[in-house]
Amino acid sequence: QVQLVESGGGLAQPGGSLRLSCAASGFTFSSYGMSWARQAPGKGLEWVSGIYSDGSRTDYADSVKGRFTISRDNAKNTVYLQMNSLKPEDTALYYCAKGLSTNDYWGQGTQVTVSS
Numbered sequence: 001q002v003q004l005v006e007s008g009g010g011l012a013q014p015g016g017s018l019r020l021s022c023a024a025s026g027f028t029f030s031s032y033g034m035s036w037a038r039q040a041p042g043k044g045l046e047w048v049s050g051i052y053s054d055g056s057r058t059d060y061a062d063s064v065k066g067r068f069t070i071s072r073d074n075a076k077n078t079v080y081l082q083m084n085s086l087k088p089e090d091t092a093l094y095y096c097a098k099g100l101s102t103n104d105y106w107g108q109g110t111q112v113t114v115s116s
Helices: none
Strands: 003-007 010-012 018-025 034-039 045-051 058-060 068-073 078-083 092-098 110-114
Touching: 003 092, 018 034, 018 092, 018 110, 034 068, 034 078, 045 068, 045 078, 045 092, 058 068, 078 092
Parallel strands: 010 110
Antiparallel strands: 003 018, 018 078, 034 045, 034 092, 045 058, 068 078, 092 110
16 A cells, blocks of 8 residues: 655754655655645645656745755655755645645655744
């Protein structure tokens, strides 16, 4: 069965960095684009970033462009989200998802809190 397990969340100070990981299993990882999305307290789900199956293209929400970097290691079946210059408004539960325009599987999420 498909499993997506996020890790790497935690508490960071404004201006700090965190690196999220999402370990995938149960499908041919290298054949699928992958996405990151987030949900802040009391708000809806927000798409954050996506990456093509071969890593040749990446896309970002305007709110994170220039600060976050998505990458993947197909040999390790893992997708990453490097988050730099964190802001309090980045506080959210971060999810990885299989697919790009259509996400049929989601992880359980990892909490990111940005606070001084």
